[in-house]
């Protein structure tokens with residue numbers, strides 16, 4: 001089955017939210033489920049320079065990160081006196097080479113900074129290469145760093161679906177609200193919604209808050225002992241059984257957001 005994409009190719013989904021809310025687990029399971037349901041080319045981008053855990057969760061480790069590439073390119077300009085423009089011309093090719101493939105999907109990683117300083121150079125480079133590395137894929141799923149940085153810096157400006165993951169705390173919902181406000185200013189998202197994760201007990205207060213803020217609630221993923229057990233043993237999250245509760249809920253979410261009707265209202 002193919003995804004009907006109403007926008008310019010590819011469809012881009014970004015996963016954002018408060019630190020530790022479950023962004024990477026949800027990215028990994030979304031990728032696994034979509035790859036089983038649809039015959040499409042999927043690119044996963046681990047865009048989190050602080051906690052780059054996606055590759056472990058999907059059991060696919062790229063040989064080179066964007067950060068490594070950036071350092072090598074700077075080195076080439078400085079030590080080999082290679083013409084800057086020539087290096088710039090080849091960036092897309094080099095980045096393309098750094099994508100690792102499995103039979104289900106491909107993965108590209110921003111990587112952790114190798115020296116002192118902030119993440120701005122990596123984020124700026126990611127923003128620059130995102131369009132070119134995405135163009136050969138049908139679907140791009142970006143696991144973002146926690147908080148607002150990559151939205152405010154317009155790294156994910158061209159997102160189609162913005163999924164905001166929240167745990168069952170008021171603080172996390174407040175972060176979600178702040179993310180929506182920034183996303184309205186700095187991205188061109190078509191659809192946005194909340195995924196409430198690690199749900200257990202009575203969450204009426206949280207759901208009331210979500211409703212009052214007029215945030216669309218797309219899915220509730222339960223606190224799942226299977227995930228805890230896999231993490232405890234260091235096993236890739238994509239291998240959790242298809243009958244586990246979290247898997248089934250993320251499958252429902254997938255069917256909802258990839259249904260063409262999702263974009264109609």
Ligand SMILES: Nc1ncnc2c1ncn2[C@@H]1O[C@H](COP(=O)(O)OP(=O)(O)OP(=O)(O)O)[C@@H](O)[C@H]1O
Pocket residue numbers: 017018019020021022023024025026048051053145146197198199221222223224225227228231246
């Ligand atoms: N539904 C769930 N049930 C049980 N444990 C979960 C669930 N979702 C996530 N977790 C656990 O919560 C922790 C944080 O998850 P994850 O790393 O996906 O969050 P994150 O938002 O990507 O964090 P960071 O901001 O550090 O990148 C992990 O230990 C993960 O196994």
Ligand SMILES: [Mg+2]
Pocket residue numbers: 023024025048051053143
């Ligand atoms: Mg993460």
